[in-house]
Amino acid sequence: MTDHTAPYGPRSSGLGLHGDFSVWAPDAHSVHVRADGRDHTMAPGPHGWWHARVPGAGPGSDYAYLLDDDPVPLPDPRSRHQPRGVHGPSRVHDHGRYEWTDRTWTGRPLPGGIVYELHVGTFTAEGTLTAAIEHLPDLADLGITHIQLMPLNAFDGTHGWGYDGVLWSAVHQPYGGPDALKAFVDAAHAQELAVLLDVVLNHLGPSGAYMPRFGPYFRGETDWGPSLNLDGPGSDHVRGHVLDCALDWLEHHHLDGLRLDAVHALSDTRAVPLLPRLSAEVEALATHLGRPLSLIAESDRNDPATVLPREAGGLGMNAQWSDDLHHALHVALSGEKHGYYADFADPEALPTTLTRVFWHAGTHSSFRGRTHGAPVDTTRTPGHRFLAYLSSHDQIGNRARGDRMARHLPPGLLLCGAALVLCSPYTPMIFMGEEWAARTPWPFFASFTDPDLAEGVRRGRRHEFAALGWRAEDVPDPMDPATRDSAILDRGERDNEDHALVLRTYRSLIALRRREPELSDPRLDRCGALTGDDGRTVVLLRGRLRVLCNLGTENAGIELDAAPTEILASHGRAGISGNTVRVPGQSFAVVRL
Incomplete structure (x- = not known):
């Protein structure tokens, strides 16, 4: 396990359990902790850490921090429970109180697996982890081995994609909070399903982002806002926070791996970058726990070094998403050639991505206006290190209406795409509902409580698609609750013969992949x-x-x-x-x- 006691501070999993509170605020002149409604002065310690012992506080206690003369209490940047939302106080959470039933679970390695991307908020009408448990047997019956949950960390509002999170380690309360996640993982393991979690460490959402008030967590900019401070002054503590967060998800929520969002946005010039360090820590934890743990990167670089072992100079990720096969399939099946799809209209794009992973492998990308990517050494790098998919939340949700391919293509073409993905040498991934050719859209939606922010997001979304020729009235209002509701899976579709045919064929293809070693090779x-x-x-x-x-x-x-x-x-x-x-x-x- 990571030892961050000096200079990084205490392990975050023990926050407030025995009335001991610690927070990193290196630029503050005074810090108070408000616990159970009373303020307590914190004492400064080494490296910018502040500490206080609050008699009587413990699991279930609500607490927040007050910095200098600011009268507004702020939630803990390392919070594990936010029962009143991202603007409210944190609550002391004791991981040890949950009674696990998965003691015989030995995990599932990613090689040979079938991943299922799932968004809790639209997987069921209730939009909770508890409601999702009912459908786990369906996924096991389909042949899924790994469920990849889209981000669960706390964000402002009730409904959203999850990529606007602001507290990295607190499970979004409308989904059920921390114990609901544990119950979901427990139930999944009982069905022999591993659970992965999509974590967003490269930026914060626009509402409730109080972390920078405490210290230099961010410096520079990304496309989504301030960039994580991984190599500037104070970055030791930031890296320690990231490592603690990742290990906490894996150890205390019994998760089987993490999907790391947009690692290309992690600017890191240090001799030992964060990702190899994270890989080493997770490998050590897996050895201690006696079960495999996976790290899957989303990267826009088309860089095979992402999945090379640390010993070979790579980042040590177990796998990475590969959009190039998706793009080639999309063009071949739909005929769409606009935007970045234009580069994939070449008839060689599909056979190339089916066998050599990247289409842009040191070749010119017209969309980027430059040479992009590097080739994969196909004699040394196994295909299971790359996730292949016919659809994903990004490729559906970033369309103006969030329309799935099933809205435009007949079942036969969809099944051709599925056959190529599920018979490929890669690790297949299915986006929820794809297995029966769901026609429900999956547009972008959010529910920020600040009216000005909500209007800004609404205008920004319409402006983005107006540049592509869309009328404002044709772009769903991301703040309208009906937009989220339209994305809820309709399982009644499965009774329709066309949808039933697709579902049967997906089952058959997955079973065939398991039965025939040449397909999983x-x-x-x-x-x-x-x-x-x-x-x-x-x-x-x-x-x-x-x-x-x-x-x-x-x-x-x-x-x-x-x-x-x-x-x-x-x-x-x-x-x-x-x-x-x-x-x-x-x-x-x-x-x-």
Whole structure:
């Protein structure tokens, strides 16, 4: 475990348990803690830390800090419980009081897994962790191995995506608070499901961001606001806070891994950057706990060093999201070529991303106006280190209306995309509802309590899409509760035959991946992909297996090197005559040579 006692301060998991309070406020001249309604003077200590013992305080006590002459009490930057929202006091939370039932859980490694991205606030109408537990058996039955929860840390308002969080370690109270998360993880482990959490450490949201009032947590700017101070004065304490936060999620909430949002926005010039240090700490914790723990990075750099081991000069992440395959699939299936999709209109984009991860691998990106990325060494880097997906919260939610591909494409084309993802050498990820071709949108929404901020977000969203030709009235109001409500999954759709067909096929594809070792084989140099002359037929080569996709509307004859036998087809049976497989339009077939 990380020792931050000097100079970083105490481990945050014990905050206030025995009436002992500590806070880092290096520039303050005086600090008071208001605990259970009474103010207590804190004593300065080394390295900018302040301490106080409050007799009688403990689990369940509400507390906040007052800095210098400011009469407004502020929540603890390391808070574990915010029952009254991000502007209210923190509450002392005792992790040890929860009675876990997952003592036999030994974890699940990410290699060989199937990840399911889930947003608690729209997964059910109730929008709570407790309500989500009811549907865990469905995910286990589907063949999911890892649930990736979108951010849960406290943000202003009731509903939102979660990327506007301001208290990194407090579970959003409208979702149920810390014990609700523990109950969800406990129930998931009972279903043999690992749980990952999306954490946002690169910026704070615009409302309730009191952390900078305490110390130099931020310096510089990112696209989303101030940049985390990882290499300036005081950065030792900031890094200590980040490490404590990550380890607390994994150890005390029994999570199985973290997805790190936008690591490319973490500016860090120190000799030992934060991410390798985090990787080492998590590896040590995994050894202590006796179960695998995963770190998955979101990175816009297309840099294979993100997933290289620390010993090889990499960042030591277990995996990273890879948008390039998504973009290539989106263009091939939908024909959309605007914005960053334009670079993926090349017919070689899809076979390249299916076998070599990145399309931009030291090549020119017209969207960025420069050369971008670096190639992956396919002989040494296993495919399971990259997440592949047909959809994600970003790629749906950042469309003006949040419309899913199922709104525009027939089931057959969606299943072709699913077959390529689920039969790829990568770690597949499914965005919630995708498995039955959900048609409910997933637009951007928030619920900030400040009217001026709410109006600013509303105007900003409309201005952003006006530049792309959208009328203001066609962009959903992100502050209207109806926008969030429109995103709630409609499980009644599954009774419709088209949706039921998609769900059955997803189950079959996942089962096939588990059954056939050639499909889960992560060795990229053993994977091949070809496209027909018109770009409408795609063949994925996986050992002796072939995944044949016909993206066109007419039947296509695909000639193979030997006479195959059919394993799975999306629409009835494919026609096999000698070495030729006739695949109906907008369908796929998996065959064995």
